[in-house]
Amino acid sequence: xxxxxxxxxxxxxxxxxxxxxxxxxxxxxxxxxxxxxxxxxxxxxxxxxxxxxxxxxxxxxxxxxxxxxxxxxxxxxxxxxxxxxxxxxxxxxxxxxxxxxxxxxxxxxxxxxxxxxxxxxxxxxxxxxxxxxxxxxxxxxxxxxxxxxxxxxxxxxxxxxxxxxxxxxxxxxxxxxxxxxxxxxxxxxxxxxxxxxxxxxxxxxxxxxxxxxxxxxxxxxxxxxxxxxxxxxxxxxxxxxxxxxxxxxxxxx
Amino acid sequence: xxxxxxxxxxxxxxxxxxxxxxxxxxxxxxxxxxxxxxxxxxxxxxxxxxxxxxxxxxxxxxxxxxxxxxxxxxxxxxxxxxxxxxxxxxxxxxxxxxxxxxxxxxxxxxxxxxxxxxxxxxxxxxxxxxxxxxxxxxxxxxxxxxxxxxxxxxxxxxxxxxxxxxxxxxxxxxxxxxxxxxxxxxxxxxxxxxxxxxxxxxxxxxxxxxxxxxxxxxxxxxxxxxxxxxxxxxxxxxxxxx
Numbered sequence: 001x002x003x004x005x006x007x008x009x010x011x012x013x014x015x016x017x018x019x020x021x022x023x024x025x026x027x028x029x030x031x032x033x034x035x036x037x038x039x040x041x042x043x044x045x046x047x048x049x050x051x052x053x054x055x056x057x058x059x060x061x062x063x064x065x066x067x068x069x070x071x072x073x074x075x076x077x078x079x080x081x082x083x084x085x086x087x088x089x090x091x092x093x094x095x096x097x098x099x100x101x102x103x104x105x106x107x108x109x110x111x112x113x114x115x116x117x118x119x120x121x122x123x124x125x126x127x128x129x130x131x132x133x134x135x136x137x138x139x140x141x142x143x144x145x146x147x148x149x150x151x152x153x154x155x156x157x158x159x160x161x162x163x164x165x166x167x168x169x170x171x172x173x174x175x176x177x178x179x180x181x182x183x184x185x186x187x188x189x190x191x192x193x194x195x196x197x198x199x200x201x202x203x204x205x206x207x208x209x210x211x212x213x214x215x216x217x218x219x220x221x222x223x224x225x226x227x228x229x230x231x232x233x234x235x236x237x238x239x240x241x242x243x244x245x246x247x248x249x250x251x252x253x
Numbered sequence: 254x255x256x257x258x259x260x261x262x263x264x265x266x267x268x269x270x271x272x273x274x275x276x277x278x279x280x281x282x283x284x285x286x287x288x289x290x291x292x293x294x295x296x297x298x299x300x301x302x303x304x305x306x307x308x309x310x311x312x313x314x315x316x317x318x319x320x321x322x323x324x325x326x327x328x329x330x331x332x333x334x335x336x337x338x339x340x341x342x343x344x345x346x347x348x349x350x351x352x353x354x355x356x357x358x359x360x361x362x363x364x365x366x367x368x369x370x371x372x373x374x375x376x377x378x379x380x381x382x383x384x385x386x387x388x389x390x391x392x393x394x395x396x397x398x399x400x401x402x403x404x405x406x407x408x409x410x411x412x413x414x415x416x417x418x419x420x421x422x423x424x425x426x427x428x429x430x431x432x433x434x435x436x437x438x439x440x441x442x443x444x445x446x447x448x449x450x451x452x453x454x455x456x457x458x459x460x461x462x463x464x465x466x467x468x469x470x471x472x473x474x475x476x477x478x479x480x481x482x483x484x485x486x487x488x489x490x491x492x493x494x495x
Contacts, residue, residue: 001356001359002356002357002359005353005356005357006357008353009342009345009349009353012344012345012349013342013343013344013345016344016385082338082340083337083339083340084341084342086306086334086336087336087340087354087401087402089306090304090305090306090329090332090333091329091333091354091357091358091405092329092330092357092359093357251306252305252306252307252308253307253308
């Protein structure tokens, strides 16, 4: 009950910040449109497929999740930097209520965000003669959930450790790194070598790959990268929860 | 005589520094007890220990019979505080802030609505009830912060410097509300304003460097120091003149 009350409040706090719409919805949609225009300008002979709408949509969907990390991080750090948190600590709320209250609403927002991204992609697909399969979109959204958990965990982790001045800087680094190393804007496999191997180890690449394979309908091939991302999501989330709980205990020493 | 709060040799150390030094005091039910002291005297740390925001290094205290270390969950249910800094959710409206607080104390929907309306009435928040908390002036925010503490029907209410930074009208307004609350709730007040303590308190403790140097009614303190007002009595005690 308390976690639901706290979740509702988290949703309101995030949704009432106009920047949430600009970054979490506006920016991914604008990037979808711009990169589709770029894609149309690239000659077919170049053989560059990364900006085709079927490859771009899952990448941008994951890119959008990284902004959710920023807003989770800001929410946690803002709460922690004000006397509001004292009021909550003095209430009967338990650490589990805090954790659920930060995670559940944001997870819901990531699903909504992915749905809007794919809806926009379907519209764009009509203009570039690409038809999406509904079932593939649904599986893709499902496969993006572990990636969402990775980003939410980073948000909780950095929000716990950093103040609201430092948090955006660190999040910007992760947003940039995840999009580059995840292969959203460039084909890391074409680059190959140590760089590609390094990218393969990270959850961002595996998250983008599993989402792209899901959208293609290659569900068998998708299983491995999806599982890797899932394990990353669980492990990083457990770590973030541990850090948050520990910090809360330190706060009331 | 029934005590709402009993504090026994409560101590708090941060590393080698002892900020609260084995203090003891009792607070009668439905009275207002003021903790006075200069900055760093240990007032806020004492309140933090009593509300479960800080663990005592030694000693204990009971709140309506519940021990602050062993029955903390029960303590949290019967008490609430308005912290020194305004503690509100900035993007929620005044009404939503109140409903949120009532919600995390597990009140049912009907009761949440009833208590929210009561608080809006009591603190005259009608004209700002739909405004986001962050857009309110300091005075309104402070009122909301106290209303958020009171909506949960605490038996013990901690007000940590509730009128700090308010203009004289807003302060007087809050005093009127606190006067009314005294009849129903036990209040622990910390303040730097002697006039405030003088007007509102049933009993007063003066803390100096983590110790309670004087404890009693206003008349007791005046008699103890031979001064005719609280400010002079406080200065006498705080400067170690007795």
